[in-house]
Amino acid sequence: MKQEIFRSRWLPWWLSAPQLIVLFLFFYLPIALAFFWAFHLEQPFGGRSEFVGLENFRRVLGSGEFWSSAGATLLYMVLASGTSILTALILALAADRALKLSPLARNVFIWPKAVASASIGVIFVFILNPFLGILAPLNEIWPGFWNPRTNVTHTYIMLFVTNVWNAIPFTFIILLAGLQAIPQELHKAGAMDGSGPWRRLWDIQLPLLTPQLFVVIVLEVADSLSGSFGLIDTMTNGGPGGATNLLVYKIYSDGFKAYDLSGAATQTVILMALVACITGFQYVFLERKVNYDR
Amino acid sequence: MLNKSALSALALMVAAPVAQAADFEFWYGNTGTGEEAIQSACTAFNESQSEHRVSCVGQGSYETGMQKAIAAYRSQQHPVLIQFFDAGTLDLMLSGAVLPVQDVAPDVDWGDYINGARSFYETSTGELFSQPYNGSTLIFYGNRELLAQAGVDELPQTWEGVIEAARVLKDAGIDCPFTTDAHPWRVLEQFSARHGLSIASRNNGYGGLDAEYTFNTGPVAEHLQNLAAWRDEGLVKLDADTAAGKYTTAFNSGECAMMEGSTGSYGAAFAALGDKVEIAMAPMYEGYDRHNTLIGGASIWVMKGHDEPSYNGARAFLDFLRGDAQQIEFTRITGYVPVTNSGLAALEAAGLSGDPQFATAGVGVESLNQPASEDSRGVRLGFYVQFRDIFMEETQKAFTGGQDMQAALDAAAARGNDLLRRFEQTYEGTKLP
Structure with a gap:
């Protein structure tokens, strides 16, 4: 094949300019502004902006709400990504086996991906409505059996169920693709040596699935930190009593509802650092266990 | 590269509102x-x-x-x-x-x-x-038909009367005697104003930006503790307790017999219930002189x-x-x-x-138009929109059993004071107009 060499030093810049401009406008510029505001006390309508050093960080880190919100965020991160990955893994393992309906299942499980998380939130609020939803008959028998509007545990269960439904498609596709790429010979050899399905799951499928598992863990963990916004905004508004006021929602409500641009920017900087640390941690410690060889 | 015509189209779009001045x-x-x-x-x-x-x-x-x-x-x-x-x-x-x-x-x-x-x-x-x-202002609503079922002929004028009527309604089989969303506009601001009380020092902030919240002791605290106790007794339902999910809808659909609400809710209530709706001034606790609502x-x-x-x-x-x-x-x-x-x-x-x-x-x-007091002029407090959310959040914790009402009000006041101090700092050197 003939190799083309582009002589112009500007051409690569021209070609990548659209992407760079978008990245700059929608990513680097907001981040730079967030850093600026985090060190200033900003009047909502503009006007005056006063440099206050680390005052905003002292205020944010000194407030109980920030820490309870951060605690809830970490809890949500672990449980939401855990439940969604586990469910998707079980479904992928089931769909990978040579069962009659698995081609259909592989197709059907992908559909929820097409629904926005805010829409899913609205739908599930209705499905799980304590007076009108599917659990309402149980409430008639045992009053107070299910009320996600007032019971914090129920609220979280509602969020996890919805999140699992929301997160399954993507995770499922990746895991199923990983499973299908495992050579049949390995299964056959294992079976001939007398190992049953469970044995093969632990010794063949899961070890060979680690690259895909790693990818979905990284993505799901990061997504549970930021992607929970749509669900919380439509389902709980951070309630009851601030119990589901996760950082990403708190930043929104502090900044937009409460005109606290400085506080919201400060928390954005902290959340960014948190996501970077967690992702970095995953790459440093989890990736070691990943087996890329087949 | 953006070409000239695209740029000028963009400029036109931005300039359009100015061009047609009327x-x-x-x-x-x-x-x-x-x-x-x-x-x-x-x-x-x-x-x-x-x-x-x-x-x-x-x-x-x-x-x-x-x-x-x-x-x-x-x-x-x-x-x-x-x-x-x-x-x-x-x-x-x-x-x-x-x-x-x-x-x-x-x-x-x-x-x-x-x-x-x-x-x-x-x-x-x-x-x-x-x-x-x-x-608008806060008034008291009753559903004439539901009240009549329990033999309550007149809308009560006092909280004592409201709760007595609520017990009668409950005994008559009405599941939701009284509803409110416990929003601070209703249970804090309007409550304090008509009872002649302040919610913050310096006459609710009219005297200066250095005001502090004071509602967490005294009648407001007692009223909220009463609301929580009445809710446990099944006499009061909040938004989340109603099938409708919102107090005004619960009243308009005939689920609840009484509610405290804005006059602005009357149009929808009248459209839904017609002449079954009756209204009166919001109830007082006995022993207080009535002042104006806000x-x-x-x-x-x-x-x-x-x-x-x-x-x-x-x-x-x-x-x-x-x-x-x-x-x-x-x-x-x-x-x-x-x-x-x-x-x-x-x-x-x-x-x-x-x-x-x-x-x-x-x-x-x-x-x-009831007699005014220095504390019933209004609310002149900074970041007050956010304070309302804080008040809702803390009292919701109390209603759902996460903490007791007094602790909730103390926390709300403390967080509110932090807001007021930050507001003071944000607008440092600005004089209250």
Whole structure:
């Protein structure tokens, strides 16, 4: 094949300019502004902006709400990504086996991906409505059996169920693709040596699935930190009593509802650092266990 | 690379609102019947004259309207007129983004506004900062049919009476005797004002930016503890306890027999229940003298940074909305009360004050016109919109059993004071107008 060499030093810049401009406008510029505001006390309508050093960080880190919100965020991160990955893994393992309906299942499980998380939130609020939803008959028998509007545990269960439904498609596709790429010979050899399905799951499928598992863990963990916004905004508004006021929602409500641009920017900087640390941690410690060889 | 024609098209789009000066925008936050009334007022204005043209843009809620106004103001794309609700009064006064309406239209007889409406929106020198628009206040609602089932003939005037009636209703098999959302506008601000109490020092902030919250001791705390106890007894239902999910809907659908609500909810209640709705002034605890309730709803603010033709249009629109006919029409559709003395007189003169469709005008204005105290002028506290959320969040924790009510109120006051201090710092060196 003939190799083309582009002589112009500007051409690569021209070609990548659209992407760079978008990245700059929608990513680097907001981040730079967030850093600026985090060190200033900003009047909502503009006007005056006063440099206050680390005052905003002292205020944010000194407030109980920030820490309870951060605690809830970490809890949500672990449980939401855990439940969604586990469910998707079980479904992928089931769909990978040579069962009659698995081609259909592989197709059907992908559909929820097409629904926005805010829409899913609205739908599930209705499905799980304590007076009108599917659990309402149980409430008639045992009053107070299910009320996600007032019971914090129920609220979280509602969020996890919805999140699992929301997160399954993507995770499922990746895991199923990983499973299908495992050579049949390995299964056959294992079976001939007398190992049953469970044995093969632990010794063949899961070890060979680690690259895909790693990818979905990284993505799901990061997504549970930021992607929970749509669900919380439509389902709980951070309630009851601030119990589901996760950082990403708190930043929104502090900044937009409460005109606290400085506080919201400060928390954005902290959340960014948190996501970077967690992702970095995953790459440093989890990736070691990943087996890329087949 | 962007070509020249694209750039000039972009420039045209940005410049368009300025080019046609007689066109101006008004942003509002109401939905439902309130929105219908506003839109019909806008249409009527545009049809009544040909010089100016207002486009009225609904923002979905007062809060969203304010959020968008902030973003728009920072990028100089803001409307001439914006409607904003009571809680944001001080934030807007100090924002530097608005012009006092009395300066914009000095020739208007601003003294015609009823006292309850004036005191909330005026400066310490008695100058109105914004034009009161959809004025409401807290009143008490009863469903005549449900009350009659339990043999309650009259709406109770005291909290003691409300709870006695609630017990009778409960025994008569009515599952939801009384409903409220325990929003601070109802259980804190209006409660304190009519009982002659303050929610914060310095007369609710009218005396200066160094005010502090004080509601967490005394009658407000007792009232909220009562509400929590009554809820446990099954006499009071909050939003989340009702099948409808919202107290006004629960009342309108006949699920609940009594509710405390804004006069602005009357239009929808009357449409749903007809003459089954009866209203009265909000209940008092025995042993207190009744003071005025506060004006709620919203007022219209004039934003800075527009040209004179736009302000001419804005003046004409404000005049139009202030007119007696418009106020009466607005009251008819929504239940918001007339806010000028001449509007009230015109309603009286037209013989409409006895009409059940206009019932809120009588009760609401009577409640607004009760004897005033230094603490019943209004709420002049910074970041108050956020404080309301904090109050809801903390008391919700108490209602759902996460902490006791006293701890919730103490926490709300402490967090509120942090907000006030930050507000003071944000607007350091600014004098309260």
